[in-house]
Amino acid sequence: MDLRYSESDEKFRTELHAWLEAAVPAHGEPPAGNDWYERRDYDTAWQRKLYDAGYAGINWPKEYGGRDASLTEQLVYYEEIARSGAPYIGVNFVGMLHGGPTLMTEGTVEQKARHLPYILKGEQVWCQGFSEPGAGSDLASISTRAERDGDHYLVTGSKIWCSFAQLADYGELLVRTDPLVPKHKGISWLILPMDAPGIEIRPLRTLAGEGEFSEVFLDHVPVPVENRVGKENDGWRVTNVTLRFERGTAFASEMVQLQQFVAELVALAKKVTRYDARAWDDVALRRALGHVAAELDALWAMVKLSVCESTKTGVPGLGGSAIKLYYTELYQRVSELGMRVLGRANLSREDVAGLPNEMVLGKELNSISLAIAAGTSQIQRNIIAERILGMPKEPR
Amino acid sequence: MDFQLSEDQKALQAGIRSFCESRMPKGKLAEIEHKNGFDAGLWAELAEMDVFGLRLPESDGGVGLGNADAVIVFAELGRRLLAGPLVWTHLAAGLIKGAASGEVVVGGLDLMGPESGPLLVEHLDQLDALLILRPQGVYRVDPRSLSGRPIAAPLDPFTPLHHVERLPEGELVLGPAEAERLRLEGAALVSGQLLGIAESTLELAAAYAKERHQFGRAIGSFQAIKHMLADMFVRQEVARAAVYAAGATLDDPGVGDVVRAVSTAKIMAGEGAMKNARSCIQIHGGMGFTWEIPAHFYMKRTWVLESVFGTIEEHADRCAELVERSL
Numbered sequence: 001m002d003l004r005y006s007e008s009d010e011k012f013r014t015e016l017h018a019w020l021e022a023a024v025p026a027h028g029e030p031p032a033g034n035d036w037y038e039r040r041d042y043d044t045a046w047q048r049k050l051y052d053a054g055y056a057g058i059n060w061p062k063e064y065g066g067r068d069a070s071l072t073e074q075l076v077y078y079e080e081i082a083r084s085g086a087p088y089i090g091v092n093f094v095g096m097l098h099g100g101p102t103l104m105t106e107g108t109v110e111q112k113a114r115h116l117p118y119i120l121k122g123e124q125v126w127c128q129g130f131s132e133p134g135a136g137s138d139l140a141s142i143s144t145r146a147e148r149d150g151d152h153y154l155v156t157g158s159k160i161w162c163s164f165a166q167l168a169d170y171g172e173l174l175v176r177t178d179p180l181v182p183k184h185k186g187i188s189w190l191i192l193p194m195d196a197p198g199i200e201i202r203p204l205r206t207l208a209g210e211g212e213f214s215e216v217f218l219d220h221v222p223v224p225v226e227n228r229v230g231k232e233n234d235g236w237r238v239t240n241v242t243l244r245f246e247r248g249t250a251f252a253s254e255m256v257q258l259q260q261f262v263a264e265l266v267a268l269a270k271k272v273t274r275y276d277a278r279a280w281d282d283v284a285l286r287r288a289l290g291h292v293a294a295e296l297d298a299l300w301a302m303v304k305l306s307v308c309e310s311t312k313t314g315v316p317g318l319g320g321s322a323i324k325l326y327y328t329e330l331y332q333r334v335s336e337l338g339m340r341v342l343g344r345a346n347l348s349r350e351d352v353a354g355l356p357n358e359m360v361l362g363k364e365l366n367s368i369s370l371a372i373a374a375g376t377s378q379i380q381r382n383i384i385a386e387r388i389l390g391m392p393k394e395p396r
Numbered sequence: 397m398d399f400q401l402s403e404d405q406k407a408l409q410a411g412i413r414s415f416c417e418s419r420m421p422k423g424k425l426a427e428i429e430h431k432n433g434f435d436a437g438l439w440a441e442l443a444e445m446d447v448f449g450l451r452l453p454e455s456d457g458g459v460g461l462g463n464a465d466a467v468i469v470f471a472e473l474g475r476r477l478l479a480g481p482l483v484w485t486h487l488a489a490g491l492i493k494g495a496a497s498g499e500v501v502v503g504g505l506d507l508m509g510p511e512s513g514p515l516l517v518e519h520l521d522q523l524d525a526l527l528i529l530r531p532q533g534v535y536r537v538d539p540r541s542l543s544g545r546p547i548a549a550p551l552d553p554f555t556p557l558h559h560v561e562r563l564p565e566g567e568l569v570l571g572p573a574e575a576e577r578l579r580l581e582g583a584a585l586v587s588g589q590l591l592g593i594a595e596s597t598l599e600l601a602a603a604y605a606k607e608r609h610q611f612g613r614a615i616g617s618f619q620a621i622k623h624m625l626a627d628m629f630v631r632q633e634v635a636r637a638a639v640y641a642a643g644a645t646l647d648d649p650g651v652g653d654v655v656r657a658v659s660t661a662k663i664m665a666g667e668g669a670m671k672n673a674r675s676c677i678q679i680h681g682g683m684g685f686t687w688e689i690p691a692h693f694y695m696k697r698t699w700v701l702e703s704v705f706g707t708i709e710e711h712a713d714r715c716a717e718l719v720e721r722s723l
Contacts, residue, residue, distance in 0.1 A: 001398070001399060001400065001401060001402065001405060001464040001640055001643065001644045002397055002398045002399065002644060002648070003397060003399050003641060003644045003645065003648065003651040003652065004397060004648055004650065004651050005397050006397065009397065072397045075397075262719060263719055263722065263723060266716070266719050266720055266723060267723055270720075280720075283713075286713065286716045287709060287712045287713055287716060288712075289716050289719065290711075290712040290713055290714065290715035290716025290717070290718075290719065291663065291708075291712040291715070293715045293716065293718075293719045294638075294656075294659060294660040294663045294664065294711070294712065294715045295634075295660075295663075295664070297638070297641075297656065297657070297660045298634045298635075298637055298638035298641075298660050298661075298663075298664045299634065299637075301399075301637035301638055301640070301641035301660075302633060302634055302636075302637035302638075304397065304399045304637070304641075305399050305400060305636070305637045305640065307399075308397065308398055308399040308400045309400050319633065322629060322630045322633050325626070325630055326630050326633075326634060378619075378623070380626070381619075381622060381623040381626035381627070382619065382622060382623075382626075384625075384626035384629050384630070385616070385622035385623070385625050385626045385629075386622070388629060389598075389602050389616075389625050389626070389629060390602070390606070391602070391605060391606065391614075391616040391617060391621075391622050391625065392606070392613070392614050392616055392617035393617070394617065394619065
């Protein structure tokens with residue numbers, strides 16, 4: 001049971017650290033507000049820099065141009081990325097974390113060649129077309145239809161919660177290809193070219209206001225049959241490959257950032273006052289901050305344990321559900337603490353009187369989505385109870 | 397980095413687990429209860445299993461293992477609610493002759509925390525030696541020199557208590573830095589026991605949820621129960637990671653802040669044990685409120701373990717201080 005990074009891990013850290021120290025400030029501040037096209041340019045330019053420096057696709061195999069770093073090097077990578085304040089994975093998280101990895105395991109040689117190198121270089125942005133207004137937690141009940149028409153499918157239906165759909169080049173799309181069989185058995189996984197005719201994209205206003213999400217409406221959209229990944233009606237299995245990646249170490253950098261956020265809250269608590277004293281002198285608040293700091297350390301240890309255990313199997317295990325569940329609920333407790341440290345100043349979403357409102361409120365509002373996206377906390381609990389603890393299934 | 401149980405550690409865990417299961421089968425608890433929590437035969441066997449001499453160097457007759465190994469062993473002791481001053485005697489190995497071999501039973505009192513309540517000494521009648529941790533150092537006291545009133549109704553039936561009015565100063569055997577170290581190691585070992593409780597209460601609850609039927613179905617098929625069990629699983633896993641990390645960090649202080657790692661373990665394992673023990677009782681419904689179902693013993697032992705080597709509150713305060721210092 002050894003927590004020490006190896007010499008080669010530390011060598012990797014030193015090199016990466018040196019590169020980030022120069023590259024991050026040189027890349028400048030991210031574009032403010034909601035100019036998503038500027039955001040695309042900023043994020044994809046960063047991706048290109050990662051690529052040129054040999055750090056793109058840290059967990060991608062070498063044959064697809066990735067770094068194929070060991071799992072512990074990946075942990076080092078996430079730690080350093082977070083500590084250096086490097087840009088968030090950004091507009092192409094679907095391509096890098098879901099679409100790309102799915103093509104690697106399920107795609108044809110042509111599909112891989114057409115997409116993987118471009119995703120990696122930041123030249124191809126992907127979005128996700130899984131959820132529908134009528135199919136959220138029960139994802140397999142999707143009703144978007146794909147009807148075969150020669151060498152094309154004609155796709156009709158609507159998708160929701162598509163991040164960055166308005167600036168994506170491709171979408172990973174789940175469609176129903178056979179409505180007559182049980183719901184899991186009639187689904188196919190398609191690569192949707194976002195410039196195909198019949199696609200309408202409407203931005204979705206979330207509780208955080210304008211944001212990255214859109215609804216996507218599809219009206220007889222032609223998709224070549226060669227864009228199907230996996231066999232027809234085998235899309236549910238293909239989907240689960242993707243979902244497994246989603247529950248792996250995808251949040252690692254954010255966890256390290258959250259540790260830094262707690263330190264920032266401590267600094268903030270020493271600045272703001274309560275009862276004529278510093279908020280930091282409030283024992284209850286201080287204890288709560290110490291408590292979440294400990295929880296974040298425990299979470300990071302849990303990630304290390306899970307990563308080291310999965311080196312044997314090669315795939316992220318079911319334990320990812322426990323990590324996701326714990327991380328998202330802890331994130332919410334931390335961001336609520338942030339709101340309490342700010343006090344009434346938290347009524348302003350923009351910085352006021354030198355306080356970091358934008359950051360704190362950004363965390364608070366964003367935290368709400370974490371326990372819903374990529375399988376709600378309730379779904380994660382079902383998974384843990386049924387697949388890990390062996391409880392009988394719900395009637396479904 | 398290879399942060400998982402090594403093959404040797406898996407074998408160590410399996411060995412101590414099968415020992416505990418054979419010596420503490422279901423029903424044994426009632427028997428031990430009538431012996432005030434102490435079974436001299438079992439104590440001798442634990443010594444033979446090297447539970448006390450585990451970390452003592454081989455040159456001193458021990459096994460020469462580390463804290464990471466010790467927390468694994470203590471998790472197994474916690475799982476089966478083994479009683480007696482296990483942690484103190486383990487800490488005393490090498491310090492008090494005969495502790496490692498089980499011939500001398502060593503108890504202790506931790507007076508380094510912020511609390512100054514009544515002095516309650518555990519297992520006093522069984523003790524051959526008593527260690528006291530004070531900020532000034534580690535003191536040794538002859539337990540026979542203490543006059544104390546036995547507590548007729550201790551919360552944990554396996555942890556008898558004496559209320560001691562006055563404590564002699566005792567003989568200074570180690571300095572303040574060593575007192576601090578023993579307290580950290582003690583906290584890590586107790587965290588191991590608490591992890592074991594978090595695990596076994598989940599095991600008990602999950603088994604009951606599968607076998608107990610209401611409304612014509614196993615209660616484990618209801619989401620209300622499933623979600624409680626899932627939360628128990630998460631607490632168990634978080635506690636496991638924190639406890640292992642504390643052991644590994646004590647063994648190799650270069651990988652992190654030892655104090656912070658131990659505090660994190662005591663917080664997470666303490667909460668995991670307490671909340672899982674409560675959920676275990678709740679999932680057992682009315683049966684959980686009976687003496688017969690052992691769920692309550694886990695909750696009661698958790699209170700005993702929570703009270704030593706720093707409470708959740710004390711450790712959270714310490715973590716806050718450490719974050720402040722790191723700014």
